Amino acid sequence: MTGDAAVGAQAGPATEGTLPPRALVPATPARRPAWPEEDRHRRPSGKDRIRSHRPPPGTWAWTAALVVAVVLLALGGGWARALAGLDQAVRDFLAPLGRPPEWATDLGRIGAVLGYRVLWIPTVLVLVWTARWRHVLVYVGSIWLMAAIAQVVAGDAALVPDAWEGVIGSEVSISLPAWPVIVLATVATGSLFVLTPSGRVRRWGWLVVVGLAGGLATVRVALLLDTAADAVLSAVVGCAASALAFRVLAPEHAFPVTYRRQVKAHLRFHPARVERIRAAVRDQLGIELDEIRPYHLGGSAGSTPCRLRLAHGPPEDLFGKLYATTHLRSDRWYKWARVLRYGRLEDEAPFSSVRRLVEHEDYMLRLLRDGGVRVPEPVGVVEVVPGREYLLVTELVPDAVEVLDSGMDDAVVDDALRQVRRLWATGAAHRDVKPSNVLARGDRVYLVDVSFGELRPSRWRQAVDLANMVLTLALAAGPRRVVERAQAFFTPEELAEALAATSSLTIPRQLGRRLADADGDLVEDLRALLPPHPPIRVQRWSMRRVLLAAATLGGTVLAMLLLALNLRAGGLL
Missing domain, CATH: 1.20.5 (Single alpha-helices involved in coiled-coils or other helix-helix interfaces)
Incomplete structure (x- = not known):
């Protein structure tokens, strides 16, 4: 059977009980980049891929200090007897009469009243105000852990001696009488790391930490509660443990100390990262970059958009979206929260890796492009740091503006609605239609940021895309005009179904803010222009x-x- 005959057979008249025939179109050849045939830079070097990164400076020094202090506290006995003379001399100096001096007793009472709360509670409030949640978790977690360990080890319960004797075979247990010093050193060091950036301010801040821990140690030695050696080693344990927690779990290059609320998805383009991106784009795409800088950060919360200026054009610029493990974690938390709040809004499975995250958006771009939806032309995916950072490179649509800033003539409204119709025909959903993701260049509309895109969505999901596009256009063109233009592409029943599926749960945040600032209730105004339709339930239990x-x-x-x-x-x- 020839190709024309096969098409005719498939598109023949429909029998009773079958779907009406659909016009079939010949498949178009897939468009692929024309790579140079003999470009050896496209092949991997064959060397082992280094995934880990060097620990921040000072990590190994703090680790050594922690290990040495813990070992000395655990051994006790022998080395402590060697310092007995020094300990006794310190006690004689601080308590010359063999009993606690009055000044130490007074300071002890003041400290008991104030407690650690005057330091750690205000610090937590500052972190919450600035929305530095990673710092909150590491700060509170390190204090909690060190306080628990100190309490268990120094407690009077038989748990520690019994466990020590059963495992080690000895009745010796760790001597930890100075556990309050450990807790204060942990709190003070953690406060220093989350309140001050590295540099001169933090170096001066260490004097405050030493003063607080040293002051408590001095008071406890003067009160004859601890020896000088135990107090010093306990302070070292608290400082080293807290410093290691922040260097490993919240390094400053990834979680900087700032007092301004920032979108955590926006990574900093420091010189080292810029150089890595430039080298990766040159090696993997054969493109030499002259400049990399952030681009339109206000419309993005799930990646770090950037503008890539080419060293040799045309074109002069490309568009990039940098994805990292930060965005992977955000995607997982976001989808977990959506399952709790909404039930399941389709395709809410989290991505397993950053690579899968960027591969999905690249795939959706090519799928929509080949289906006739106008999207930026994909250029390629660049592996910046294996397993941790990837860059999606696409066309930067020249002279494009957000659709609400385009003047919104009839041609723009028609083309925006036409893109939704093509989404339906392609069997896909955008799932994040909002003003910043609908760009206009002249009378041609582009859909961008397809990272939430879904293949073969439900009818409800496609209806939500239409509703969000209609609402976006109605912000500038008005409800009646948009409904009149939309009836050239959709039936009144389809438009009514879309508005029936609309609720606060289905409207993207940016679009919701614009609707709240608009005069009147656009959703109800649009529904009044369409046939009645019962509301479509969103919650799924x-x-x-x-x-x-x-x-x-x-x-x-x-x-x-x-x-x-x-x-x-x-x-x-």
């Missing part, structure tokens, strides 16, 4: 959602109780 919600609530309550009890036992509350 399932056993998975119920169990996940129960586990989340139970885990949160248990963690808060343990945290409160531990902090209270350690004198932190």
Whole structure:
């Protein structure tokens, strides 16, 4: 059978009970970049791919200090007897009469009243105000952990001696009488790391940390509660443990100290990162870059958009979206929250790696482009740091503006609606239609940021795309005009179905803010111009959602109780 005959056979008259025939079009050849045939830079070098990065400076020094201090505290005995004379001399100096002096007793009472809370609670409030959640978790977690360990090891319960004797075969246990010094050193060091950036300010801040820990150690030695050696080693343990926690779990290059609320998705283009990107784009795409700088950060919360200026054009510029492990974690938390809040809004499975995240957007760009949807032309995916950072490179649509800033003539409104119709025909959904993702260049409309795109969505999901496009256009063109133009591409029933699926849960945040600032209720104005349609339910309940919600609530309550009890036992509350 020839090709024409096959098409005719498939498009023949429909029999009773079958779907109406659809006009078939011949497949177009896939458009691919024309790579040079003998470009050896396209092949990997064959060397082992280094995934790990060097620990921040000072990590190994703090590790050594922590290990040495813990070992000396654990050994006790022999080396302590060697310093007995020095310890006694310090005690004689601070308590010459063999009993606690009055000044030490007074300072002890003041410290007992004030407690650690005057330092760590204000610090947590500052971190919450500036939305530095990673710092909050590491700060509170390190204090919680060190207070728990100090309490357990220094407590009077038989847990530690029994465990030591059963595992080691000895009745010797760790001598940790100066656990309040450990806790204060942990709190003070953590506060220093989250409140001051590295540099001169932090170096001066170490004097405050030494003063606080040293002051408490001096008071406890004067009160005859600790020896000088135990107090000093305990201070070292607290400082080193807290410093290691922040250097490993919240390094400053990834989580900088700032007092301005920032979108955590926007990575900093420091010189080292810029050089890595430039080298990777040159080696993997054969493109030499002259400049890399952030671009339109206000419309992006799930990646770091950037403008890539080419050393040799045309074109003069390309567009890039930098993805890193930060965005992968954000995607997982975002989808976890959506399952709890909405049930399941389709395709909410988190990505397993940064590579899969960027591969999905590149695939959606090519799928929509080949389906006739006007999107920026994809150029390629660049691996900046294996497993951790990837750059999606696309065309930068020249002279394009947000659709609301385009003047919004009839040609622009028609082409925007036509792109939604092509999405439907392609069997895809954009899932994030909002003003910043709808660009206009003359009377041609481009859809950008297809990272949320979905293949073979439900009818409801496609209806939401149409509703969000209609709402976006109605902000500038008005409800009646948009409905009149939309009837050239969609039936009144399809438009009514789209508005029936609209709620606060389906409208992107940026579009929701614009609708809140608009005069009147655009959603109701649009519904009044269309046939009545019953509301479409968005919430979807399932056993998975119920169990996940129960586990989340139970885990949160248990963690808060343990945290409160531990902090209270350690004198932190």
